[in-house]
Amino acid sequence: MTFPLFVVTGLSGSGKSTAAKEIVSRMRDFDVYDMDKIVVRQDYQTACNNWLRIAHSNALGGRGTILFGCVPHPYNVEICDHSHYFSPFHYFALYCSDNARIQRLTARGGWTLAGIEHTNAASKELVYRARQAIPPIPALDTSSMPVAQVADQIEKWVMSKWPPA
Template sequence: MNLLICAACGVRNDEPVVVPDAPVLACPHCGHRQPFLRLPLLCVTGPSGTGKSTVAALLLERLRDRCVVLEQDLLWVDGLRDPADDYRAFRGTWLRLAAMVHQSGRPAVLCGTVMPPEFERLPERVLFDRIHYLALVSEPEVLAARLRARPAWREWNEERIAETVDFNEWVRGGAATMDPPVALLDTTTAPPEHTADAVAEWVAKTLG
């Protein structure tokens, strides 16, 4: 089910229209109204090196009875690596995919680096009740050491490491003032299993 294609006239609407206060898509071409499941999307975000990929694997067992866990790098392919408009094609594709997953009745947990300014402005944002963000962060010295220890094929040089450390500090300093606010989880000393437990607890609390 492609939520951007009208079930009645078949026209593709790249800027979906949702009826106010109702989970119903309204086709601007023919007026057809299509009910859909408008669930919350949960994003486990943060800089590289804070443990997102490791946690994503551990969340599968912890959340498989209630959510669908997705790793953002899955779609980091040549056709979507266009930096135009802050990787608009990549981010929009993820929102459309997550919205389609939601039609099965289970919310998605998306693990990958994304912040509110990158998702909240997109036309596909209306397909979700709300997007919740939890950022994994770390002390800068520990984060830099983790990135330096990565295998050579991942091409982490000192300039790239410094940029990531700066991003980590930006997230830590500005999370509370973003719209919506971003919750923080420090992974500096926590074993991956403990971090996964804390993320699973955040998911359960967020979903109520």
């Protein structure tokens, strides 16, 4: 038996953590996790394996899981130990303008301009790949969108695929 898994992806500064906080308060029938919360010493794949173990446990209890993390890099959910318990994998991408990311990551601290520029380029690649995927992965520009609107779009997307058929 397999279960659907919902993954909201995007690069740093795209709004994943902010949206996850909003989604937690809205979607009581789902367990919502910010994947960066259990990474130890940059061991992303071990963390990802743990998230899928947790998601599988949730699914056995009849609950859906929404993971917010940068997928497929550094997290690759489709090669995790428990990935065979999930099908389909549903992806939704968040992104923002270069200027919005510069403002957000500068305010967060700990980022160099070169690091932000690299992240902006990687975000463009993620959005390009999302749009080229078959079927295309929804991609939402969060640059000037209030978090409540971002959460509305994510909630609508999840509920359009839930309950599983």
